[in-house]
Amino acid sequence: MKKNEVYIFGPSSSIAEEISLILNSKNMKVRWVGSIKPDWARNSKDAFYIVDYDSPNFLKECNEFINEIGNVVFLGSPIQQSLLHNTSDVDIDRILRGIIANPIKLLLRIIPNMIKSHYGRTIFIGSSIAEKGVVGSSIYALAKSSYRNLVKSLAREYGSLGLTFNVLNLGYLGKGMANELGLKKRQEFLNRTSNEIPVDTKEIGEWIYKIIESKSLNGATIELDGGFI
Secondary structure (H helix, E strand, O other): OOOOEEEEEOOOOOOHHHHHHHHHHOOOEEEEEEOOOOHHHHHOOOEEEEOOOOOOOHHHHOOOOHHHOOEEEEOOOOOOOOOHHHOOHHHHHHHHHHHHHHHHHHHHHHHHHHHHHOOEEEEEEEEHHHHHOOOOOHHHHHHHHHHHHHHHHHHHHHHHHOEEEEEEEEOOOOOHHHHHOOHHHHHHHHHOEOOOOOOOHHHHHHHHHHHHHOOOOOOOEEEEOOOEO
8 A cells, every 4th residue: 555646436537637647747646547548548557457337247347456555546437317207217226326325335355454544535426416406417416425424424433544535526517518519508507607717627636636645634525616506
């Protein structure tokens, strides 16, 4: 376990490359875990592990590196773009497994090693948009919003042992899922953001680094959303 290494689940996220650049500039070694190696990775010095993030066999696929994790960021997750009555049982299971069940199962495996080392940083990437209510995201919102209370309990359980658990809630990014929205919907999101501009994605990497470095921040939810309402 090395304090300057961070394992991030979700290399195919639209913000992954920028996070990589920021963390590399801070002399952090980034280890990406996801179901594909994205195009941007061709010119990256980061390590990449191919693991199906929302698979029932998720933990077995993580055996190669699971004992090395000291800093972990749960960035990638299945998304939803359907009304509840149009969402299949398969999609519901996939979303809940990818956002809640698999991260929790991984923590069950890595927390004992963190306790032995008296060190551990866990960061969940949440969604201010999901918490405020968006049409077609009910299961996604249910799963993402659970992080807020989860980290409070984990901080109480393990804070005295040198472990921290925090949430970084993101607002409207103007990329990724936003590219699939129509102009009217994108403008609606901007209008709901107090500064009427998308979140600066470079700040996401900066905040991940700040949370990793902090000994005092624990059980917190940071709203990096431009005042999304």
